[in-house]
Amino acid sequence: MAYIYKRSEGLRDIPMHYCPGCHHGIVHKLVAEVLEEMDLLDEVIGVCPVGCAVFAGDYFNCDFQEAAHGRAPAVATGIKRTHPNQPVFTYQGDGDLASIGAGEIVHAAMRGEKFTTVFINNGIYGMTGGQMAPTTLIGMKASTCQDGRSAEQAGMPMRMSEMLATLDGCVYAERVCVIDIPNLNKAKRAIKKAFEYQMAGKGFTFIEVLSTCPTNWGMTPLKANQFLKEKMAAYYQLGVVKDTAQEVK
Amino acid sequence: MAKELWKGNEVIAEAAIRAGCDCYFGYPITPQSEVPEYMSVHMPKHGRIFVQAESEVAAINMVYGAAACGLRAMTTSSSPGISLMQEGISYIAGSRLPAVIVNCMRGGPGLGTIQPSQADYYQSTRGGGHGDYRTIVLAPSNIQELADFVQEAFDIADYYRNPVMIAVDGMIGQILEPIEWRPVKRRELPPKDWATTGKRGRKTPNLVTSLFMDPEDCDRMNQLMGENLKRIEENETRYEAIGCDDAEIILVAYGTPARIIISVLDELRTQGIKAGLFRPISLWPFPEKPLHDYVAKDNVKLVLDVEMSLGQMIDDVRLAIKGKKPVHFYGRAGGIVPTVEEIIEAAKKALKEAK
Known part of the structure; x- marks a missing residue:
């Protein structure tokens, strides 16, 4: 009997804790498939964040380290510098990466650390129950901005891909989403490209995945996908933000 | 062996290299900046890794990443920098990782002064960060001891899978004294089969973490750590x-x-x-x-x-x-x-x- 579809070798047979409609599981799958297709599962070392993906290390079928909140890029620096020939990646949410860990991600990108960061941007703190993130859209409600985020009080949402793309060490930044099959395929291609650039020693690579949080957004998964498409993607433009890797020798 | 005149901070760096320190991550702060300076020159000469981190917070987390791969990792700082590292030290202890940290103490609180002090006794010996851990703290009072202890610290850390801190006041970092590079006690070390090196050759992946969501698991981890700390108390007291x-x-x-x-x-x-x-x-x-x-x-x-x-x-x-x-x-x-x-x-x- 031939398999038409099966779980990637990159994931372990463990039930995930993610809420219904959450995109983490899909993105885990894409990363796992890329690592499997590139035959990197025996070599790769991942770093998981603090936030909803804190258990990622339990789900992936590869070596993993759990970092302190926001510090994954520093942890990954310690790994990659001492293991320059092995693939290394961080998997971080927006509270972890854009807020408490903003310093670490900026400097890892500045140094051109040759690892890949998969950044899940769902505009909210999921694990702690739906507080405002630096990426929360203006007007979007969260438990610490219950009338919706105001620019006056909390500033404008942060575009991490564009910000990191200003740094020469960052050779590739692309913003993707996984709300439908065409986008999902694009996301997988982007993740694969990032790992290919990494293995070729090009520099720092960054994939931002716009994601939903139906639980804390207070929406059905379908409504949440719709919101992502209409509102989030309007502010956070999908597509390649930077790709200078081809020029990097 | 002939005696050589060495400065305290440079001894810290050289002793670490002699002890097989694989990688050093640091951030400049007075009165210990000679350590990252020396490391930046000499680690690459030995084919080892030196990274100047963007902060003490990043430096200690780079130590975490390398230590979790089973390497001999080190950082050094002075009091305000050690305060910043305490989060990372807690994670290192919680993940049962070996690491060597040197604190070249200066006066506090706050920005305090760059002059020598011993005001970090509490933050060195009481764990320092959150949780029930302790760091093994050695306090040399001359440069010879500093050379010996830094070399020994890597073995002690590996032996117990626990961070070791060398606590000196800035005076010891800054003075010059004649010392001898003499062999130190070496230990038979357990294999680092927990290290994340890529799972090739292993059936299951390794996960280095300090997270235990089930309180029973977290208690078990703490009890294990507590037993280890007791073993340290029984065997590592020096005076x-x-x-x-x-x-x-x-x-x-x-x-x-x-x-x-x-x-x-x-x-x-x-x-x-x-x-x-x-x-x-x-x-x-x-x-x-x-x-x-x-x-x-x-x-x-x-x-x-x-x-x-x-x-x-x-x-x-x-x-x-x-x-x-x-x-x-x-x-x-x-x-x-x-x-x-x-x-x-x-x-x-x-x-x-x-x-």
């Missing part, structure tokens, strides 16, 4: 006692004050006062029983605790002595090193009060 056997007054001090007290002892004894020095070398585990046993003897009237702080180690001294003898204190804070004369005066005053 030096000079003239304590017949002393009427025992001065307790570590680091720079301890070496000043050696001159104090001579002077007091020529004046007919029998004084001894008890010097904890391991600040944690604190040499509680040996101190207690010396102080409990009939010849001892009192104890004078001398620190370059407002008095932090004095808590451990009191706990060790269990109220058997009065404990007096003399300390200078804010970067001032007490003089021989000041300590003699404090000792005489304490003896007078005891009469």
